[in-house]
Amino acid sequence: MQFLNPLLLFGLAAVSVPIIIHLINRRKFRKVIWAAMRFVQLSIDQNQRRMQLEDLILLLLRCALLALLAMALARPALTSNSTSKVGEAGVTGVVVLDNSYSMGLQDGDKTRFDHAKDAAQQVLQSLPKGSAIAVYLASDVVRPLIEEPVFDTEMVKQTLAQAPLSDRATAIFPAVRQAVQSMQGRSQLRKEVYVITDNPAVGWEQSEALKTFLGENEGRVKTHFIIVGGDPSVNLAVTGLEPVEGIVPRGRRVRFNVRITNFSKQDYKNAQVRLSAGATQSARDELTIPILRPGEEKAVQLFASFTESGPQSVTARVVQGEHGDRLPADDLRTLVVNVIEEVRVLLVNGEPGEEPWQDETFFLQHSLRPVATNQLFYVKTDEVRASRLDLVNLDTYNAVALANIATLPPLFEQTLTNFIARGGGMLLFPGKNTDTKYHNDALHARLGLLPARLAPAVGDASQDEVFVTLQSSNYEHEVVRIWNDLGGALLAGERTYRRTPLHLPRIVATLDLEKTADGAAKVRGETAPFTGWAVNKDATDETAREVRYINGRAEADGAGRAGVRVGMPRVVLRYGEGLHQVAPEDSLATLAQLYQVSEAALREANPGIDWAKLNPKQRLRLPLGQPAVVESAWGLGRVYQFSSTADVDWCSLPASPQSVPLLQRMLGSMLRDQGRELNVAVGAPLNQQMSRLAAAGLLAKVEPPQSAPAQAEDGTLERVGGIAAFRYDKTDRAGVYQVRFEYQKGSAVEGQPPAPLRFAAQADTRESDLSPMTAQTRQGIAAHATVHDWPKSALADDLRRDRVGAEFWLPLVLVALVLAALEIYLAQRFSQPK
Amino acid sequence: MDKQHIAELLDPAAISRAEALGFHARYVVEGYMAGEHKSPYRGFAIEFAQHREYAPGDDTRHLDWKVLARTDRYFIKQYEQETNYVAHILLDGSESMQYGSGKLTKLQYAKMMAACLSYLILHQRDAVALGIFDEQMRDFAPRSNSKGTIHSIMSRLAAYQGAHRTDIAKTLHDLALQLRRKGIVIIISDFFDEEEKILEGIRHLRFGGHEVIVLHTLDVEELEFPFQGLVEFQGLENLPKVLTRPREIRETYKKVFGEFCTKLRRGCERNHVHYVQVNTGQPLAQVLSSYLTFRLRTAKSKY
Structure with a gap:
């Protein structure tokens, strides 16, 4: 037996109260000087035993009454007795309903989510009277629908019935942890958590x-896992x-890379992929993939064109092939792209030749402009010689490319930093004219550009004969990631004969740093x-993730750089293996x-070399990882720094067809910085700087995907430090979100509100992989929790059977009431004159 | 009211009502004023009472010759004799008589009763002797038929303060031995003593030919035992203290007390002694007049 409010057992001390009252009362009596003592004494003698007995009975009754009440308040409970007749304790529990998008899988005529709701209703049916239930929706976030357990089961039923499916991914552990922790510290006997998931x-x-967490809480909170859905079925996903x-220009056919993955266990034949663009989704491009092996991911290129500029949506969809697909949520993927009219790039020529091609x-x-000179193209370039930079106005350009520049005139330095800080892009190529000292001292150290x-x-x-190549695989940076699909050999074939090695600042994990005595x-x-740079991937504060240190001091944002925030350098492209002439x-x-590689790597790449006696003219293999292109954010803009020339003096890349998508994509990433963050992961918040929102009285109405304009929700408009921003964080569904702005009625501001905004949320693709957890995982969890498989007709009965323990404060209170009644009766009866 | 003023001892209401009724002897008493006659009929106060038809064996001396002569029928002449008597009023002055729930203690009430009776008797020119006792006779006023004696009696009564235990039986035995002439003995007491012994003493007095009247003086609380809550009873006459809840023993007390009174009453009745239970809660006038009325009635029916 245990007590749920053991502290109240101190109430047992109240047993002494009747005794104390009795003793106090014995001191309070009336004195009477009496003559007929003989008769009083005689009467007492005749009644003494009876009176003592009665007193004793009443005292015992009162003590027992108080003891029982104290015990009842301490809520005694039996945990071993499952079929207790004395009363069933109510359950306090949490129903955790998985609403990740894999729950949208069709299973018969219902989805897994519908089955999960049915299971939840069974759970509710199994609850004894007086149970209280909270409801959490779990995906990669935990969202309480009913945060505190409530006794109103009707309300719980309705809430469950109306629970929405999301396009988020699943993460069971955080949900279980939050649910179990919410049960901890509660004094109820039966604390149960029901996790209904796939x-x-x-x-x-x-x-x-x-497993560890469940083990730690096993005795305190009973956890049930109700697994909905059996073997995974055929699933194909974009x-x-x-x-x-x-870059997505208006009016041109734009190539999109679409990746299709077969998550089934068998081949998928003739999967049709369709790409449609624009609001009307009318323009289509289709392609059929003949066969996809189990687990295979294939990339296909499809074309789309846009008739309007601005944020436009494009949707890739797998049309069900001959095998069908029961999880519709991942069959399409929508992206919002910023369709542009034109991009203007200023090319600064540091080494003019006699002929244009020189x-x-x-x-x-x-x-940048891979078309004939007289042909219209969305990229427009202007060229200027380095000697005339003083006269240049950068306001009309989106990006500037500096090729083989010795130094920059001071005036242009100022123009350039302003331009990049405002969101402009810069490409910098070295060459034989490059003044290394100026670049390092002024552009790198002083300005941080x-x-x-x-x-x-x-x-x-x-x-x-001696050259280095570019990396052939593992492209990580977003600009080059596409070559993972296009094939690394395309880039890796380019040769670089001469280069200026790029020495990046050292990057360490924050954990590896320690403070010296003087605080450095x-x-x-x-x-x-x-x-x-120190990197802390776990930091919740974005600015704390990457911190720049100079001489042991963490540098405040933009210190010494006119309030400009400098981003951590990232490697875009590395050199692959190469040769070195000793x-x-x-x-x-x-x-x-x-070459910025470890000595061990060099030894490994060149077995059999006597490093003590290197032979000149000997060629060494280089296991290179040295950066070929690096970039960093600078203010609102972005800088790409190359290690070799913009022409073919030092390397072959500029003449390669691969430089077209490479530069275009760099340009695209700069434009995206200039434009808006239009795509977020499902669940991530959208933060959009809005220059015109500085005006008060603006309202934002957000239409989530697959909803009518009437269902528009309010977005948040905030002003932080003079910058107005639009913020929206309910991105639970994948697809296109339309944002309309309007002025509040009676607002002082007149005129047109900002143009409508459009952004898209993309689901986590990992959730498409429906392969079930391993038997080992399941066994591990079953060791500390009960695992049920749905559909199961007797779930409610099983849950009831599994529930042990009874609280019996009620019987104690009832006995106490009987004792109280008995006490009143006896006290009345005993005090009758005798 | 520890010390009663002399004047308060005589209750005007009681006197005025009792005076009319008088205090008569029920039995033949030996009037000392008549000298030492053996027969009461030779006393000086013989008064014709009634005629009775002659029955064989009657003394012919008492035939009413005049009636015989006129009617030729035999009638015996009956006389009612009046004589003076000595009333011994014995007042229990023990400590237990000090109890009183109302304005008066039992002793004060008893004193008033004694004073009123004394006055009444003296007023009839009968003699009164007053004895106040507890374990022994504490004060004794010798017999006197002088009306002025009342002052002496009242002074003694007023001056007396009881403070001792009771021994009624001893007092009665002593008195029975002392009294030579038949008279009336009026005992005013709560009789909180062993009833057997008390009755023994009464019998002794009765044996001496005295008329005995028992005025059992009790406080209303002693009769009703109305206490509530927890009460510590501190015994008079050096009895130990007792702590109890009276409500729970009330019925038993009343039963025990009732038995005591009944035993006393039965004992008195067996010895032809008038037993009068006097509740000090009742007015003295009412108590005296009702007893005297009763007494008058019974006295007449006796002859």
């Missing part, structure tokens, strides 16, 4: 943590959609103060430093 392995990724070039910017111009420091150029451009940060095990002064250490 079984895809992705949702159970933290099963070890879940797992990726992006424009290949990165110009430093010749290839650049043709890569360049993400990497330039080293003296290495390699020999006059020969064609240094890397553990080193003595010098740390300069570079020079007389070379050693293992100098080579490791030169």
Whole structure:
């Protein structure tokens, strides 16, 4: 037996109250001087035993009454007795309903989500009277529908019936943890958590943590998992959609890369993929994939064109092939792209040639504008010589490319930093004219414009035997990620003969830093103060994730750079394997430093080399990872820094067809910075800076996907530090969100409200993988919780049987009431004259 | 009211009502004023009472010759004799008589009763002797038929303060031995003593030919025992304290007390002694007049 309010057992001390009252009353009596003592004594003698007995009975009754009440308040409970007749304790529980999009899988005529709701109703039926239930919706976030357990089961039923499905992914553990923790500290006997979910392995990724957590709470909170849906069925999903070039101009056929994944266990034949663009979705491009192997992901290119500029939606869809598909949520993927009219790029020519094709910017111009000179194209380029930069006004340009520039005139320095801070893009190519010292001191160190420091150029451009290639796989940066699908060989074939190695600032994990006595940060095990970037991936505050340190001091945003925030440098493209012609002064250490690789990697790549006696003219294989292109954000703009030339003096890339999508995509990423964040992951908030929202009295109406204009919800407009922003965080559904702005009635502002906004949310593709959790995972969880499979006709009975324990405060109170009645009766009876 | 003023001892209401009724002897008493006659009929106060038809065995001396002569029928002449008598008023002055719930303690009430009776008797020119006792005779006023004696009696009464235990039986035995002439003995007491012994003493007096009147003086609370709550009874006459809830023993008390009174009454009745229970809660006038009325009635029916 246990007591649910054990502290109230101190109430047992109240048993002494009647005794104390009795003792106090014995001190309060009336004195009578009496003559007929003989008769009084005689009467007492005759009644003494009876009176003592009566007193004793009453005292015992009163003590027992108080003891019972104290015990009842302490809520005694039996945990072992499952078929207790003394009374069934109410359950306090949480129903955790998985509303991730895999629950939308059709299973017969119902979805898994419908089945889950049925299971939830069974759970409610199984509850004894006096139970209280809370309802949480769980996906990758936990959203309480009824946060605190309520006794109104009708309300719970209605809430469950109206619970919406989302397009979020599943994460079981956080939901279970939150539900179980909400039960902790409650004094009820029966605390139960019912998790109704499906079984895809992705949702159970933290099963070890879940197991440990369940083990820790096993005795206190009973957890039931009700698994809806059996074996995974055929599922084909659109797992990726992006424009290949990165720029989406109006009126042109734009190539989109669509990734289709077969999550089934068998081949999927003749899957038809369709791409439609614009609000009307009328323009279509279709393609049939003959066969997709189990687990295979295939990328196809489809074309779409847009008749209007501005944010436009494009949707890729797999039309069900011969195998069908029961999970419709991931059959389509919608993206909002910023359709532009034109992009203007200023090319700064640092080395004009006698012929146009000898110009430093010749290839650049043709890569950005790969059409005939007189043909209309959305990218417009202007060229200017470096000597005339003082006269340049950058206001009308979207980006500027600096090719082989020695130095920048001071006036243009100012113009350029203003331009980039406002959101302009910059491409910087070195060359033989490049003043390395100026670049490092002024552009890198002083202004912080360049993400990497330039080293003296290495390699020999006059020969064609020794070169390095670009990386052939594992493209991580968004600009080059598309070559994962296009095939790495396309880029890897390009040769670089000479280059200026880019030395990035050091990047360490925040955990590796420690403070010295004077408060400066240094890397553990080193003595010098740390300069570079510290990364903390777990930081919740965005600005704390990447912090720049200079001489051990964390640098405040934009310190010394006119209030401009500098982003951490990122490598866009690395050099792949290459060859190095050994020079007389070379050693293992100098080579490791030169190519920024570890000595061990060099040794591994060149087995059998005697590093102590390097032979000049010997060629070494380089396991290179040295950056070829790096970028960083600077203010609202973005800077791409190359390590080789813009023309073919040092490398072959500028003449390659691959430079077209590469530069286009770079341009696209700059434009996206200039434009708006139009695509978010499902569940992530949309933050949109709105210059015109500074005016008060503006309302934002957001129409979520698949909803009528009447169902529009209010978005939030906030002003932080003089910048107005539109914020919306209820992005639970995948698809296009339309935002309309209007002025409040009676607002002081007149005129046209800002143009409507459109953005899209994309679901996490991992959720499409329906392969069930392993038997091992299931066993591990079943060790600490009860796992039920739905459909199960006897779920309610099973839950009832499983429920043990009874509270018996009620019988105690009833006995106490009987005792109280008996006490009143006896006290009355005993005090009758006798 | 520990010390009663002399004047308060005589209750005018009681006197005025009792005076009319008088206090008559029920039995033949020996009037000391008549000298030492053996026969009461030779006393000086013989008064014709009634005629009765002659029955064989009657003393012919009492035939009414005049009636015989006139009617030729035999009638015996009956006389009612009046004599003076000595009333011994015995007042229990023990500590238990100090109890009183109302304005008067039992002792004060008893004193008033004694005073009124004394006045009444003296007023009839009968003699009164007053004895106040507890364990022994504490004060004794010798017999006197002088009306002025009332002052002496009242002074004694007023001056007396009881403070001792009771021994009624001893007092009665002593008195019975002392009294030579038949008279009336009026005992005013609560009789909180062993009833057997008391009755023994009464019998002794009766044996001496005295008429005995028992005025059992009790307080209303002693009769009703009306106490509530927890009460500590502190015994008079050095009895130990008792703490109890009277409500719970009330019925038993009343029963026990009732038995005591009944036993006393039965004992008195068996010895032809008038037993009068006097409730000090009742007015003295009412108590005296009702008893005297009763007495008058019974006295007449006796002869």
